[in-house]
Amino acid sequence: MEGVRVGKRIIGGQSPVIVGWENIPKVEGGPVKQFVFTWFQPTILFALIAFWYYAPNSIAKASTAIGIGIGFKVLLLAMEWAFPRHESWRLTWKELTTDLFYVGLGYTVLRLVDDYIGDGVMIESILHQFDWDKFSWFLGLPLLLQAFLIAFIFDFGQYWMHRGMHNWYPLWLTHSVHHYITQLNINKGAVGNPVELFLIGLGIGGFFDFLPRAALLAGAFGMAIGTYQHINVRFNSPRWWRYLFNTTEHHSLHHSQDFEASRSNYSNTFIFIDRMFGTCVDGEAELLGMEGGRRMSIREQMTFPFTEGWKTMKERFGRTTAVPAE
Amino acid sequence: MNSRFINWIWHVRGSLALAPEQSGDDAFERLVPLFRQTGTSHKRTSDSLTFRKIDPAAQDKMSVFDGGVLRIEQGVGGEVLHYNLTSRALLFCFLAPLLFLAFAQLTVLKGKFDKPPAETADKAEALKKAKRESAMLIQNPIDKALGAPAPEKPKKDEKRGGDRKASPKAAYIFAGIFAALYFVGRIWEARLVGSLFRKRLSE
Numbered sequence: 001m002e003g004v005r006v007g008k009r010i011i012g013g014q015s016p017v018i019v020g021w022e023n024i025p026k027v028e029g030g031p032v033k034q035f036v037f038t039w040f041q042p043t044i045l046f047a048l049i050a051f052w053y054y055a056p057n058s059i060a061k062a063s064t065a066i067g068i069g070i071g072f073k074v075l076l077l078a079m080e081w082a083f084p085r086h087e088s089w090r091l092t093w094k095e096l097t098t099d100l101f102y103v104g105l106g107y108t109v110l111r112l113v114d115d116y117i118g119d120g121v122m123i124e125s126i127l128h129q130f131d132w133d134k135f136s137w138f139l140g141l142p143l144l145l146q147a148f149l150i151a152f153i154f155d156f157g158q159y160w161m162h163r164g165m166h167n168w169y170p171l172w173l174t175h176s177v178h179h180y181i182t183q184l185n186i187n188k189g190a191v192g193n194p195v196e197l198f199l200i201g202l203g204i205g206g207f208f209d210f211l212p213r214a215a216l217l218a219g220a221f222g223m224a225i226g227t228y229q230h231i232n233v234r235f236n237s238p239r240w241w242r243y244l245f246n247t248t249e250h251h252s253l254h255h256s257q258d259f260e261a262s263r264s265n266y267s268n269t270f271i272f273i274d275r276m277f278g279t280c281v282d283g284e285a286e287l288l289g290m291e292g293g294r295r296m297s298i299r300e301q302m303t304f305p306f307t308e309g310w311k312t313m314k315e316r317f318g319r320t321t322a323v324p325a326e
Numbered sequence: 327m328n329s330r331f332i333n334w335i336w337h338v339r340g341s342l343a344l345a346p347e348q349s350g351d352d353a354f355e356r357l358v359p360l361f362r363q364t365g366t367s368h369k370r371t372s373d374s375l376t377f378r379k380i381d382p383a384a385q386d387k388m389s390v391f392d393g394g395v396l397r398i399e400q401g402v403g404g405e406v407l408h409y410n411l412t413s414r415a416l417l418f419c420f421l422a423p424l425l426f427l428a429f430a431q432l433t434v435l436k437g438k439f440d441k442p443p444a445e446t447a448d449k450a451e452a453l454k455k456a457k458r459e460s461a462m463l464i465q466n467p468i469d470k471a472l473g474a475p476a477p478e479k480p481k482k483d484e485k486r487g488g489d490r491k492a493s494p495k496a497a498y499i500f501a502g503i504f505a506a507l508y509f510v511g512r513i514w515e516a517r518l519v520g521s522l523f524r525k526r527l528s529e
Contacts, residue, residue, distance in 0.1 A: 059479045093511045094390045094415050100507070102502035103424065108429040112492065133457070139464040182384050211462065213477065267393060286380060293364070295381050295389075298418075 003260075006281050011264075012195060012249045015257035017103070019283040024249060025182055028238050038082075038236040045224040052217045053143065060213055075240030076186045080232045085248070086286050089183035089232040098298060099187035099317075102197075106190055110197060139211070155269045161200060162266040163279070169312070173305040174199060179262065180296040182289040184252060188230040193305050242282070246271045249284040256285035336417035338391070338516045340438050341408045342523055344403065350398035352407055356526050357396065373398050387522055390515050407527070411519065412504060419511055423506035432498035437492045 004012035004020075011019055018024055048068075053062060075287040077091070084090050138146065165175035177255065178192035190197070229233070229251040237247050250265040264281040268272040274280035287293065344353055353445040354375055361368040361377045363386045375396040382389040394411035463477050471474070 010436050053474050057475055088385050095384050097419050097507050107496040139461050140466055140467045142466045295384055
């Protein structure tokens with residue numbers, strides 16, 4: 001396999017990938033389908049922004065956001081079922097059940113743990129020490145700018161945590177599990193070792209809970225952009241969208257079986273952060289996973305970072321067997 | 327106790343009558359490509375086929391099963407294919423509601439041990455709290471001009487911490503989701519594999 005040179009790297013030398021937006025297939029179908037799949041993403045984003053901007057205080061609450069989030073995911077699941085991007089990524093009962101198991105962990109036991117050792121505790125203590133007079137400049141900014149800054153700061157942190165996971169072995173051990181998925185579906189973002197899910201959740205996003213409307217708007221950015229990272233639906237995303245925001249195309253390349261391709265597109269929401277630091281590659285891949293596409297069972301996903309870490313430790317620091325001299 | 331009383335939970339059994347002109351050998355020849363998948367091993371004898379799957383890919387049409395036996399026997403009206411397949415995915419999905427119910431109990435237990443933060447009488451603390459609450463009421467003139475609702479003081483139960491109280495609701499919902507998923511999966515996967523075999527045999 002020859003691959004394509006992108007900067008100093010050869011992308012697609014180990015596994016098939018498509019590099020360059022002009023080479024990516026378009027949505028097939030009549031003008032109505034073309035129109036819907038071109039404007040669906042921007043329409044939802046701007047509708048959500050307008051909703052959270054103007055919703056009365058009695059409605060602008062976290063519970064409304066959770067309800068909208070669940071409804072949105074159900075809609076996207078229906079779209080995956082009706083208009084799959086790749087037949088090989090089609091959601092099966094086993095994949096849906098596995099994905100929902102991880103979603104369930106996130107809503108229950110991880111949240112419990114987070115209350116004791118996660119960012120919730122850190123934020124609580126920071127807020128306690130906070131000098132509110134010094135923060136009034138931020139509180140006086142226009143709402144949309146506040147929301148963008150909250151989303152950007154959070155994504156910036158996630159970018160470096162994610163890049164760190166691909167570059168530092170102990171962190172990679174926790175994240176590698178997520179890279180064993182062989183298809184992208186709407187809930188695949190939740191699949192991973194709980195240690196990683198805890199680490200990636202660390203951030204100052206929750207810090208802004210005291211600004212309900214700005215935090216909800218920032219959440220809307222995450223929902224109406226970040227969710228498309230793992231989706232089995234093809235969109236004709238407008239040029240400006242794919243220049244600024246992360247897309248399935250970008251993220252499928254990140255999950256490719258090609259090692260160099262997987263070391264790109266680290267951001268969660270704003271792909272321009274990758275563009276800023278030279279890690280963005282525009283393109284897509286269908287063949288995903290690790291070790292030639294081996295699927296990892298839930299049991300192995302739970303234990304892999306520890307068993308693999310132990311193996312490496314033994315190799316590096318273990319007693320070497322003395323070889324008798326002949 | 328007959329294990330059949332409970333092993334239907336993770337076993338899928340069925341039978342298909344072969345066409346009168348179809349031999350057992352021909353039937354296995356048609357079915358064998360299904361077992362030439364990554365992570366799948368199989369053994370064939372004259373009247374049976376045993377297979378085992380380790381970490382099958384999501385794209386494998388029989389990925390929900392870990393192993394099984396397909397046997398051809400002589401029936402009243404001709405030869406019949408009987409199959410008995412096992413699925414740990416179905417078993418774990420059957421047990422998953424229990425796990426989430428345990429998480430719910432854990433959350434309830436946590437709620438009992440967590441004490442609400444004591445209202446402080448400290449003057450400095452009260453001042454800080456007042457500053458925090460008034461800071462939240464600042465609104466930029468642009469937002470005011472565009473008609474965004476003015477921020478309000480949070481009501482007591484909506485304050486930070488108020489809506490964070492541990493609730494077992496999510497765990498109960500997921501227990502329900504997995505119970506429903508089990509019944510859908512048990513019926514759906516049994517039908518799918520039956521129609522997959524039927525299609526292969528008639529191709």
